[in-house]
Amino acid sequence: MKIAVDAMGGDHGPKTVIPGVERARDQFPDIEFLLYGDQTKIQQVIKNPQRLTVIATSQVIQDDEEPVKAVRRKKDASMVVAAQAVKAGEADAIFSAGSTGALLAAGLFIIGRIKGIDRPGLTPTLPDFRTGGQFNILDIGANADSKPEYLYQFAILGNYYAKNMRGITHPRIALLNNGTEPDKGNALHKAAYQLIAAEPSLNFIGNIEARELLNGRADVIVTDGFTGNAALKSIEGTALSILSLLKRTILNGGVKSKIGGALLKSSLGGMREQFDYSRYGGAVLLGLKAPVVKTHGTATPAAVYYTISQIHAMLAKNVIDDVVTYFSQNQLTRAPQKKD
Structure with a gap:
């Protein structure tokens, strides 16, 4: 190679x-x-x-x-x-x-x-905190503007990547949206939902909300590049804020908090590693x-x-x-x- x-x-x-x-x-x-x-x-x-x-x-x-x-x-x-x-x-x-x-x-x-x-999709592999697994999300920024056909193709590409790279027999495909009902979302997402749902080769489980991204509901999450990039950066920012808040709380909480923080040091290090999705590799332009x-x-x-x-x-x-x-x-x- x-x-x-x-x-x-x-x-x-x-x-x-x-x-x-x-x-x-x-x-x-x-x-x-x-x-x-x-x-x-x-x-x-x-x-x-x-x-x-x-x-x-x-x-x-x-x-x-x-x-x-x-x-x-x-x-x-x-x-x-x-x-x-x-x-x-x-x-x-x-x-x-x-x-x-x-x-x-x-x-x-x-x-x-x-x-x-028509358009490649940028996809990273992110951690699933509920099961300890991972999931792919695409697109996270290659295409700020998308068409329903692009999202349909992202679903096909993500499905194939999850099968052949991650060894998942029937990857669960979900569409990131502002609600779980089939008729939720703007015109782009409504049309994309219909196209993806009509594809017999996909194990499409429907819409998924942003709050469930990290809970293991899907193996591949499809979205447009603008929304995907915003979601990814929200995850990154939230992770950094939580770790910073924990550190600040321990340091400002007196002697007992500092002793507790010392005892939890290895656990907090493991938590930081879980948030670090770079250990799963880079983002692929599929x-x-x-x-x-x-x-x-x-x-x-x-x-x-x-x-x-x-x-x-x-x-x-x-x-x-x-x-x-x-x-x-x-x-x-x-x-x-x-x-x-």
Whole structure:
């Protein structure tokens, strides 16, 4: 396996990316890495060059740049050249901690969509606190504006990913909405509900409210990118606020509280780990012809390692190749119409 790495992506670039890559390299002897970026900065961080090839590039796409323009203009950007390597068959997947919008643009314009998919959906794996399992949610930001057909395709993609990546025989598919009744929501969600419900290959359990995202009701939750991104950031913010509140309560609660906090230190550490969804890997742009996977710009080397572990599993299980085959054989270019 060969993975193309945008070594300049993220808040700290090679200083964070390379340690995570080296940990993954040591764990998986069947992976080779192509590292794209500033050659001097990358080599300064590398401790062991085994199975690491550095390809020098002269440009970096910043988070504040307009994604499409940046991808088109910066031909020698680390992310762009890495995507071109995947398109040319020189690498099997691309990893980046850089701009989400730019990675989406590079994936669409360089690597390309799977035939039959109108828009790729960005999906992370999140923890389920009730059962200790996980679930996928898509889209969480690749498409701020969506159509019912997009959400239908997200349901198909999420179902396939849950089956082939996570080993779930009949994934429970739910639609994120402002109520559980079938007629709830705006025009987009009402139409999407009808399309998804009419698809016989899906185990569709209906609408789900945001308050039930983390309670294990569904294996795949479908939403538009605007709503999904807001929901994800609400989860992140709530988790940070709870942990901060607990810490502040213990520190301001006197001697007894501090003693209790000391006794609970390991338990609170475990709680923090449960909230850290980066240990399940990065967010996958489902719907493209090769694995395109992103981790957060503030990711630690551990998060980089977990994301590469996820990519390794995707390649080992031929997840994307099988999706391409599935859509080419079934030609799901349009959603089915619900019969009266």
